[in-house]
Amino acid sequence: MTKILAITNQKGGVGKTTTSINLAASLAAAGRRVLLIDLDPQGNATMGSGVEKSTLTNTVYHTLLGSEKISAVRIIATTGKYDLIPANRDLAGAEIEMVDLNMRETRLKESLKDVQGEYDYILMDCPPALNLLTLNGLCAAHSVIIPMQCEYYALEGLSDLVNTIKKVRSTFNPSLRIEGLLRTMFDPRNILAQQVSDQLQQHFGTKLYQTVIPRNIRLAEAPSFGKPVMYHDKMSKGSLAYQALAKEILEVPA
Numbered sequence: 001m002t003k004i005l006a007i008t009n010q011k012g013g014v015g016k017t018t019t020s021i022n023l024a025a026s027l028a029a030a031g032r033r034v035l036l037i038d039l040d041p042q043g044n045a046t047m048g049s050g051v052e053k054s055t056l057t058n059t060v061y062h063t064l065l066g067s068e069k070i071s072a073v074r075i076i077a078t079t080g081k082y083d084l085i086p087a088n089r090d091l092a093g094a095e096i097e098m099v100d101l102n103m104r105e106t107r108l109k110e111s112l113k114d115v116q117g118e119y120d121y122i123l124m125d126c127p128p129a130l131n132l133l134t135l136n137g138l139c140a141a142h143s144v145i146i147p148m149q150c151e152y153y154a155l156e157g158l159s160d161l162v163n164t165i166k167k168v169r170s171t172f173n174p175s176l177r178i179e180g181l182l183r184t185m186f187d188p189r190n191i192l193a194q195q196v197s198d199q200l201q202q203h204f205g206t207k208l209y210q211t212v213i214p215r216n217i218r219l220a221e222a223p224s225f226g227k228p229v230m231y232h233d234k235m236s237k238g239s240l241a242y243q244a245l246a247k248e249i250l251e252v253p254a
């Protein structure tokens with residue numbers, strides 16, 4: 001069965017894209033068929049997958065607006081061994097252009113039906129906002145992975161996200177659930193980070209991934225080579241952490 005996961009947090013710079021790319025590559029390296037969908041006009045997941053965003057004629061924008069089938073937009077991200085639905089700044093206009101369209105919240109879910117049977121995992125890299133693009137991700141998803149940095153304001157933002165998930169559950173997607181919370185850019189020497197991590201453990205218990213992603217320079221460098229970190233420095237701490245996360249996710253029964 002296909003598992004569709006939205007990687008989301010409306011807070012910017014928490015590691016959504018890094019998680020999307022490296023989880024996609026780690027699941028693919030474990031022999032799973034993976035599709036990564038870039039839902040962010042910044043196109044960071046596209047570039048980090050080794051695809052030049054400015055030269056693309058078809059992107060997720062064209063699928064959302066209905067001018068192209070998702071299968072016509074799909075490309076192979078050769079550096080990561082997964083398939084990619086790319087994005088670029090065209091997508092910034094989608095929100096306004098979709099306002100007058102029917103079923104605007106479920107357009108991605110509908111278009112995914114064409115290809116979803118071909119994959120074990122579909123990952124969606126959401127933008128840092130609770131907007132219509134993120135809503136399309138949440139409506140299409142079975143569950144949500146929430147990357148977060150263990151800092152003071154992290155918990156505050158989390159309640160807005162949890163409320164949005166509840167709203168989506170009561171309207172478009174009753175079975176949507178939280179798959180897991182992921183601690184990113186973790187520095188164990190930071191006392192506040194430890195405290196926030198303890199609080200997360202208390203609040204979310206088993207929903208908190210045991211795998212913790214450390215702050216690691218190789219993870220930050222890899223996108224500039226258009227590669228997931230495992231093909232940049234396989235044995236780096238960041239690479240090993242994302243491989244461990246993939247293993248943890250693979251152990252969850254479908």
Ligand code: ATP
Pocket residue numbers: 011012013014015016017018019040042044126127128184185186213214215216217219220221223238
């Ligand atoms: P946005 O909200 O803008 O989409 P994001 O949540 O997708 O951001 P990323 O782009 O993944 O976050 O990460 C933000 C920055 O931090 C990037 O420069 C990235 O390379 C770096 N980064 C992410 N994770 C790590 C890590 N574990 N160690 C070191 N640097 C990291």
Ligand code: MG
Pocket residue numbers: 016017018040044125126127
């Ligand atoms: Mg991002």
